[in-house]
Every structure is written in structure tokens, then in C-alpha cells.
């Protein structure tokens with residue numbers, strides 16, 4: 001098993017890396033994998049605390065937008081510790097498969113999947129793989145989801161094309177990602193919190209040396225804005241793309257469809 005103690009984490013993002021655009025790093029995938037390997041053990045706790053308890057509600061809303069039907073097969077890409085996969089399992093999907101390339105995150109998801117669940121709810125299964133090259137046949141799923149993952153991949157457009165490929169006719173994709181609040185006052189307060197408070201407290205909580213919680217706000221501010229993301233989804237072949245801001249627009253779910 002990989003050593004995942006905080007002391008094993010080395011710096012992944014330096015101040016100079018983050019002064020530039022982190023999405024342009026040629027070794028972005030490897031850095032992201034090392035970074036999540038370093039913070040996995042405190043990932044859920046940091047999410048709950050630093051979203052002020054909202055992160056699970058955001059995931060549940062993303063699930064509701066997909067209007068899960070009995071018999072739906074769901075792929076949760078960049079599933080991390082499995083919170084969104086578990087939400088789909090509770091919502092009545094027939095099967096849920098999570099994919100992620102960071103072993104430490106998947107191990108935590110697999111541990112969650114062993115918990116008791118209500119009768120009839122499927123147990124998510126997990127695969128260690130790169131979502132830029134999904135290990136599934138064309139038209140294998142009814143729903144594909146990704147939460148806080150599209151920003152972290154090296155080539156988001158390629159990932160969206162992969163999602164389109166593995167979806168069946170009538171399928172849905174939901175992309176949940178941080179976004180900038182439209183209200184300038186809320187944007188300013190949120191900016192102060194995400195740039196100056198959260199990086200300090202989250203880093204302490206995770207005992208992190210990788211720079212993950214300084215990368216986080218920088219990776220949001222340098223990533224595609226809402227409109228660009230919607231255009232990328234349309235470009236990948238999704239129809240009727242709609243966007244659903246949550247908690248004053250701190251995060252947005254983008255929903256798209258595959259034609260029947």
C-alpha cells in the first residue's frame with residue numbers, strides 16, 4: 001500500500017508555479033495525482049469544514065438534476081473518495097461505477113462502499129484509471145458525472161468527448177465545479193476566504209506540504225469560466241446545456257444531454 005502519511009508529502013506546487021497558470025504545467029496530471037495522494041486522508045473533513053457544510057448538498061443537487069431513473073447506469077468520473085457516487089447510489093440508480101487515478105482516494109471510496117445501505121441501493125464499484133482515456137465501450141452509461149474534477153484534468157475538452165462517447169442516446173452529463181459569484185460583494189468576500197483563510201486552515205488540517213490548498217483557489221481563478229465551460233460541453237456534442245448556480249454562485253452544476 002502507498003504511504004499516505006502527511007510527512008510523506010513533498011511540495012507539488014511552488015509559489016512560482018502558482019504565479020503562472022497551473023493548468024499549463026506540462027506535467028499537470030502527475031502533479032495532480034501526487035497532490036491528491038498527499039491530502040486524501042483529510043479530504044472529506046476539509047470539504048465539509050471549508051464548504052461550511054454545503055458540499056454534500058451541492059452533490060445531491062447535481063444528482064437531482066440528472067433525474068435518475070430505475071435502471072440507469074452511472075459513471076462518476078474523478079470520483080475521489082466516492083461522495084457523488086454514493087449520492088447516485090442512494091438516488092435509485094441501477095449501478096454506479098467510480099473512476100479515479102489516485103489510489104489513496106479510491107481506497108477511501110472503496111471503504112465507504114462497504115457501509116450498510118438501504119435495501120436495493122447498489123454498492124458503487126471503483127476502477128483506478130485515467131478519465132482522459134476511459135476504459136469503457138461506447139454507449140455504456142445513462143449518466144456521467146464529474147464533481148470538482150474537470151478543472152484538475154490536463155485536457156478538459158478531451159474528457160468531455162470521452163463522456164459523450166460512453167453515454168447512450170438520451171444520456172445526461174453533469175459537471176459540478178467551483179465558479180465565481182456574480183454579485184461583486186459576495187465575490188470579494190468569497191475571494192478573501194478562498195485565497196487567505198481556507199489555504200491556511202486546510203493546509204494545517206491536512207498537514208499538507210504539497211501546496212494543494214494554494215493550488216485550489218488559483219486553479220479556480222485560472223480555469224474556464226461558466227460560459228466557456230458550457231461552450232466546451234456543446235463542442236463535445238452535448239445538447240441543451242443549462243447551468244445551475246448554487247450558494248450565491250460559489251459553485252455551478254452544468255447539465256447536458258445526448259440526443260435520443
Ligand SMILES: C[S@@+](CC[C@H](N)C(=O)[O-])C[C@H]1O[C@@H](n2cnc3c(N)ncnc32)[C@H](O)[C@@H]1O
Nearest residue numbers: 078079080100101102105130131147148149152
Ligand atoms: C477535487 S477531487 C474531486 C473528488 C470527488 N469527485 C468529489 O466530489 O469530492 C478531484 C479528483 O480528480 C481526480 N483526477 C484528476 N485528474 C484525473 C484523471 N485524469 N483521471 C482520473 N482521475 C483524475 C483526482 O485524483 C481527484 O481524486
